[in-house]
Amino acid sequence: MLRSGGLTPAPMKRRLASSLAALLSAAAALSACQGTEDQGPVNLSKGVPVGAVLALTGNANVYGQDQKIGIELSLAALNGAGGVNGKPLSLSIEDGGSAEPSANAAVSLQINRGILALIGPTLSQQSFSAGPIAQRRGVPLVAPSNTATGIPEIGYFISRVSAQSSVIAPLSIAKALQLNPGIRRAAVFYAQDDAYSTAETVIFQQALTAKGLKPVTVQRTQLNDQDFQSQITAALNQKPDLVVLSLQAMDGGNLIRQLRELGYRGAIVVGNGMNTPNIYPICQKYCDGILIAQAYSPELQTPANQRFTAAFAAAQARNPKVSPIPPQLTAQAYTAMQVIGEALARLDRRQPLKGLPLAQARKALMAEILGGTYQTPLGEIRFTPEGEVIQKNFFVAQVRMNAGGKSGRFSLLP
Amino acid sequence: MEGLLQLLFNGLSVGAVYALFALGYTLVFSVLGVINFAHGAIFTMGAYFTYLLIGGAVGANGLLAGLQFPFALPFWLALPLAGIAAAAVALVVERIAFRPLRDRGSDPLLALITSLGAGVILVNLIQLLVGAESYSIPVGTLGSLPAALSIAGAKVRTVQVMLLAISGLLLAALSIWINGSRSGKALQAVSEDPVTAQLLGINSARVIQIAFGISGFLAGMAGGLVGLSISIAGPYFGIGYGLKGLGVLVLGGLGSVPGAVLGGLIIGLAEACVPADLSGYKDAVSFGFLFLVLLVRPQGLLGRPQANKV
Numbered sequence: 001m002l003r004s005g006g007l008t009p010a011p012m013k014r015r016l017a018s019s020l021a022a023l024l025s026a027a028a029a030l031s032a033c034q035g036t037e038d039q040g041p042v043n044l045s046k047g048v049p050v051g052a053v054l055a056l057t058g059n060a061n062v063y064g065q066d067q068k069i070g071i072e073l074s075l076a077a078l079n080g081a082g083g084v085n086g087k088p089l090s091l092s093i094e095d096g097g098s099a100e101p102s103a104n105a106a107v108s109l110q111i112n113r114g115i116l117a118l119i120g121p122t123l124s125q126q127s128f129s130a131g132p133i134a135q136r137r138g139v140p141l142v143a144p145s146n147t148a149t150g151i152p153e154i155g156y157f158i159s160r161v162s163a164q165s166s167v168i169a170p171l172s173i174a175k176a177l178q179l180n181p182g183i184r185r186a187a188v189f190y191a192q193d194d195a196y197s198t199a200e201t202v203i204f205q206q207a208l209t210a211k212g213l214k215p216v217t218v219q220r221t222q223l224n225d226q227d228f229q230s231q232i233t234a235a236l237n238q239k240p241d242l243v244v245l246s247l248q249a250m251d252g253g254n255l256i257r258q259l260r261e262l263g264y265r266g267a268i269v270v271g272n273g274m275n276t277p278n279i280y281p282i283c284q285k286y287c288d289g290i291l292i293a294q295a296y297s298p299e300l301q302t303p304a305n306q307r308f309t310a311a312f313a314a315a316q317a318r319n320p321k322v323s324p325i326p327p328q329l330t331a332q333a334y335t336a337m338q339v340i341g342e343a344l345a346r347l348d349r350r351q352p353l354k355g356l357p358l359a360q361a362r363k364a365l366m367a368e369i370l371g372g373t374y375q376t377p378l379g380e381i382r383f384t385p386e387g388e389v390i391q392k393n394f395f396v397a398q399v400r401m402n403a404g405g406k407s408g409r410f411s412l413l414p
Numbered sequence: 415m416e417g418l419l420q421l422l423f424n425g426l427s428v429g430a431v432y433a434l435f436a437l438g439y440t441l442v443f444s445v446l447g448v449i450n451f452a453h454g455a456i457f458t459m460g461a462y463f464t465y466l467l468i469g470g471a472v473g474a475n476g477l478l479a480g481l482q483f484p485f486a487l488p489f490w491l492a493l494p495l496a497g498i499a500a501a502a503v504a505l506v507v508e509r510i511a512f513r514p515l516r517d518r519g520s521d522p523l524l525a526l527i528t529s530l531g532a533g534v535i536l537v538n539l540i541q542l543l544v545g546a547e548s549y550s551i552p553v554g555t556l557g558s559l560p561a562a563l564s565i566a567g568a569k570v571r572t573v574q575v576m577l578l579a580i581s582g583l584l585l586a587a588l589s590i591w592i593n594g595s596r597s598g599k600a601l602q603a604v605s606e607d608p609v610t611a612q613l614l615g616i617n618s619a620r621v622i623q624i625a626f627g628i629s630g631f632l633a634g635m636a637g638g639l640v641g642l643s644i645s646i647a648g649p650y651f652g653i654g655y656g657l658k659g660l661g662v663l664v665l666g667g668l669g670s671v672p673g674a675v676l677g678g679l680i681i682g683l684a685e686a687c688v689p690a691d692l693s694g695y696k697d698a699v700s701f702g703f704l705f706l707v708l709l710v711r712p713q714g715l716l717g718r719p720q721a722n723k724v
Contacts, residue, residue: 057546059647065475065547192694220694224654226644230424230686231693233569250548250647257553258644261561261571282645284553405553
């Protein structure tokens, strides 16, 4: 009988042993390195370090682009007003792609850089995966656009400025029924492999049922689907007069275009995933008339929002093809950066950041974030002890496309 | 009857794209015995070329931000030109990723990796130049044609009918070329036995270039057509089609042109047959079907069994 490893020659055994030892040493060195980073003082040499992980590539890139503008505008506003008590904020943005592994890698990279707080990731699905990393490492993570149920519940260090679907989604259903009380048959579409979509469709379906409208069909898609002919023709066989979508911008925009091309003329309600002007080039003239509940209105008359909209318009003036009206995702990302900036300033006044151990600074910052009240473009916001945003104002808008169908706007409904 | 017709339309319109895509794989496989993993990226480039040629502008990101050609070609002209541009890219891929290895007599398996690398580089190049945002070919590009057609009660988007018709035409043209022209017959000879073909005076290197060129042309045309149908979802949108195209290639039989067509249509129809409320699982169903077919016919539907040399 052979002993385990009995056929391995001695030199090979030695090589294996030395390789294993080297591997273990490297792992130990890496973990020690990580520990030192977290326990050393906050590195203020290049400013007060803050990070962001955004979906700048992949099928969610349309959101990340909106968010990047908002974060950079907020950074400019904060630094223009003196930064963190005279120290400028230093922002590093990493592309988290549109999938979970890329978001995990980007979040880990940012944390290892010694940032004090993190904005992102863009998608709920990514936060469910990357949020626990931030939680484990004790880094405040402010989600700017995650609306799925359960995000702040990931842990103490996780909060969000984006109101969850259960608060917003039912408003658009109510508005659709108010505009057309004759609606009787609702068809529902959602992406079954996306955390945001699956969470939001439950809210939509509950809202429909509460209004006495049990969906006549529920069609499941996948995040990367672009051709919906089968699902649409099956849904149209049920003769719906309301279609409710919980999809992301790319697939949702495509579905709307194909839905209209195949002859559907009824009302369309969409969820937060399509809350971006980036849907205009996708569904083009067919975007016209869709209803969407929003957590932000460019028309909100508060000083914070007026400053934000003016800054946005000025920044976009360089590109005449882009709308000067800020989208919700940009406003929310601006707000996330503002929350972190203001909380850092309060913390620094209470406990100067210089010389403060990084882990301690991160923990204290989280307490400051949760304890504050903020005057933001979204209106006044604060947080529950769990990190859920408390926001006063919500709106329902209808997309109005310009003649030619190349651009449009979210027109607020009374 | 109406339901069956609808199902047929749904399946054929998707299957035609898969078939067109898999044909490119097949052509290269037939002459080299390896899969060109850069094919998906060339397909993507075809979509971008079409978009630019019809007068589309590059968005706010990328090195070419704001670029727009000073002309706007009609779609019918832009599509074949995009195919030609994609063919040129395919020739570059052949020159860089395949030929050096072939000249050195390397294991053909290595070409899989170099083509994969070429594909990744191309996708990243697209992103560098035009950004990661999505682009759409404008509604109305097909002129005054209606958005959808109703045939015996079944509804189908006009663009899907176009896609099916153009795919059919391209497939027919390819079959005629392969069976009726000297270069097509040379391709068949090289795919049968490259060494013997060389001894018979056929320039194998030239035939391989032709296979890559046509493969790239088909990929570019397919990319442009899909871009017209469902928009261009960023630089990575060819990857999903690449995976499905591989399935089609294997189902039809590696290296078999009629097999690629049959495989594409069968996968399209299999997806369309998935009940609507389970349509989110259509990929699993189509690949499960592929798995079952391969258990019975490992060489694919129209492939020939590989004889083992002793």
